Amino acid sequence: MTNPFLVEVLRGDVVESAHRGAIVVCDADGKIVWEIGDIARPVFPRSAVKAIQALPLVESGAADAYGFGDRELALACASHSGEPEHVELALSMLARAGLDEAALECGVHWPSNHDATVALARAGASPGALHNNCSGKHSGFLCTCRHLGIAHRGYVNAEHREQEMVREAMESVTGAAHDPDHRGIDGCSIPTYGVPLRSLALGFARMVTGQGLSPLRARAAQRLLKACMAEPFLVAGTGREDTALMAAAPGRIFVKVGAEGVYCAAVPELGVGIALKCDDGASRGAEVMIASVLAKLLKADAALAETLAARARPPVENRMGLTVGALRPTDALA
Numbered sequence: 001m002t003n004p005f006l007v008e009v010l011r012g013d014v015v016e017s018a019h020r021g022a023i024v025v026c027d028a029d030g031k032i033v034w035e036i037g038d039i040a041r042p043v044f045p046r047s048a049v050k051a052i053q054a055l056p057l058v059e060s061g062a063a064d065a066y067g068f069g070d071r072e073l074a075l076a077c078a079s080h081s082g083e084p085e086h087v088e089l090a091l092s093m094l095a096r097a098g099l100d101e102a103a104l105e106c107g108v109h110w111p112s113n114h115d116a117t118v119a120l121a122r123a124g125a126s127p128g129a130l131h132n133n134c135s136g137k138h139s140g141f142l143c144t145c146r147h148l149g150i151a152h153r154g155y156v157n158a159e160h161r162e163q164e165m166v167r168e169a170m171e172s173v174t175g176a177a178h179d180p181d182h183r184g185i186d187g188c189s190i191p192t193y194g195v196p197l198r199s200l201a202l203g204f205a206r207m208v209t210g211q212g213l214s215p216l217r218a219r220a221a222q223r224l225l226k227a228c229m230a231e232p233f234l235v236a237g238t239g240r241e242d243t244a245l246m247a248a249a250p251g252r253i254f255v256k257v258g259a260e261g262v263y264c265a266a267v268p269e270l271g272v273g274i275a276l277k278c279d280d281g282a283s284r285g286a287e288v289m290i291a292s293v294l295a296k297l298l299k300a301d302a303a304l305a306e307t308l309a310a311r312a313r314p315p316v317e318n319r320m321g322l323t324v325g326a327l328r329p330t331d332a333l334a
Helices: 046-053 055-059 070-076 084-096 114-122 135-148 161-174 197-209 215-230 241-248 283-297 302-311
Strands: 005-011 014-027 032-036 183-185 191-193 254-258 262-267 272-278 315-317 323-329
Touching: 005 283, 005 315, 014 197, 014 283, 046 055, 046 161, 046 197, 046 215, 046 254, 046 262, 055 070, 055 135, 055 161, 055 215, 070 084, 070 135, 070 215, 084 135, 135 161, 161 191, 161 197, 161 215, 197 215, 197 262, 197 272, 215 254, 241 254, 241 283, 241 302, 254 283, 262 283, 272 283, 283 302, 283 323
Parallel strands: none
Antiparallel strands: 005 014, 005 323, 014 032, 014 272, 183 191, 254 262, 262 272, 315 323
16 A cells, blocks of 8 residues: 655745655544554554653652652653753653663764754763663663662663563553564664554553553553653753644643654543654654644644644745745645
């Protein structure tokens, strides 16, 4: 099945490029509310499922043992920009468990935030693992290990108890098998599993409603999503789409980007989960898709829908800052 074109990129009034994709919205019973394209093909959700991966942090009692509130839980679900507030909070989380940056096994990269990168370079410093966009998630993994008395070295490996807990949570919430045949290695070195989009949408519908989950897991899921919605800056950062979308409707929208054009989301008031994939992996296409879907779902709130629809039509600017085109959803999506 060939997925339809869902996003067009205009230069002037001419379509210069286009992005194909698939989208699914479903409720916690698995009923499909809306679908476009092939929603059964396995995709790697990558960072889009960090909130599910953080469930053991809360369920184990580690979050409470270390006094974590919304800020820490949001960072545990984040793909942050490496800004000072992100780095300092990740370090604080580790310190509460008696650890430091050296315990992180996520790897090193420069902050994705331009100002943070420039500040580091001007200071003659180099980035560390704390600047990795996944350092909050990994700090959560390490805190879980310490609280449970599990040796944390090698916590990124599929056979480690930490990743076994994460895999069990992913299977339980999404209803999809996470088996070695569909396993890859994520950018931060933990396992990632290819599962259908429809399973990911179901998972986030369950996360936001608690339906189909044990009482303990339902409480943990809702606590994590509420933390992200309460602290959208910590989930992403300055100028990031996740932060902007959740800030546009506090407590009403949860969104989380994943690499290679994936988005997962949930709308609490509607009890639905959303999963999408921009086929070519382009973040610009995925951002238009998620904003368009949210505008469609929340159309009863005219002002909010207008704000979301505007984010689905971002300008294309040249090096002089002149608007030379725009992105827009196709008729199939709008």
